[in-house]
Amino acid sequence: MKTNELHIERSPDTPEVIYTDNDSTLSIRGRSLPEDAHAFYSALIIWAESQKEIYHERQLYIHFDLDYFNSSSGRYLLEFLATLERSLRPNTRTEIVWFTDKEDELMIEKGEEFQQLIELPFSIRFL
Numbered sequence: 134m135k136t137n138e139l140h141i142e143r144s145p146d147t148p149e150v151i152y153t154d155n156d157s158t159l160s161i162r163g164r165s166l167p168e169d170a171h172a173f174y175s176a177l178i179i180w181a182e183s184q185k186e187i188y189h190e191r192q193l194y195i196h197f198d199l200d201y202f203n204s205s206s207g208r209y210l211l212e213f214l215a216t217l218e219r220s221l222r223p224n225t226r227t228e229i230v231w232f233t234d235k236e237d238e239l240m241i242e243k244g245e246e247f248q249q250l251i252e253l254p255f256s257i258r259f260l
Contacts, residue, residue, distance in 0.1 A: 137187050139180050147173055148199060152180065158194040165202035165210075174209035181216040184225075192226040198233075198260075199240065207243065214251045227253050235259040 139159070143149035148163035159180075167173040184193075195217070202210065214229070221227060229251075231244035241257065248255040 137180075137183070139176065141173075141176060150177060156194075157192060158196060160196045160198070161210075162196075162198040164200045165206035167206065170203075170205035170209050174206070174213060177213050178209070178216050181213050182220055184217060184220040185222065192228055193221070195227070195229040197229070197231045197244070201240070202243070211247065211250060214247060214253070218251055218253050221253075229253055229255040231255065231257045232260055233257065 137154050139150060139152040141150040143163045146166040148161050148165050150161050152159040233240040233244060244257045
């Protein structure tokens, strides 16, 4: 069985990224202000590209819980989502959830922008 696990530790400037096959949930949590966003997000984009090789019997969940991200991070987050959208098999059930505080207008707006730019099921939920 091919492992599909991914773990990137959180730092003061980068989010924690965790995926395990056990629960089929990719979680991106924290702040995203990396000095080199391309270097940080390349592992995530490679993971998304690999999804065409993986068969998911259950639903794939993507959970975003970001306090803040800079514009270069936003560019690579969108590239990650677009890569995932292209890579998933048509029968893979997917749910993207953008968690944010109901008072955080900026992060609500960013979630809405991503929601409009991709065609995967995407919802915004308040913490």
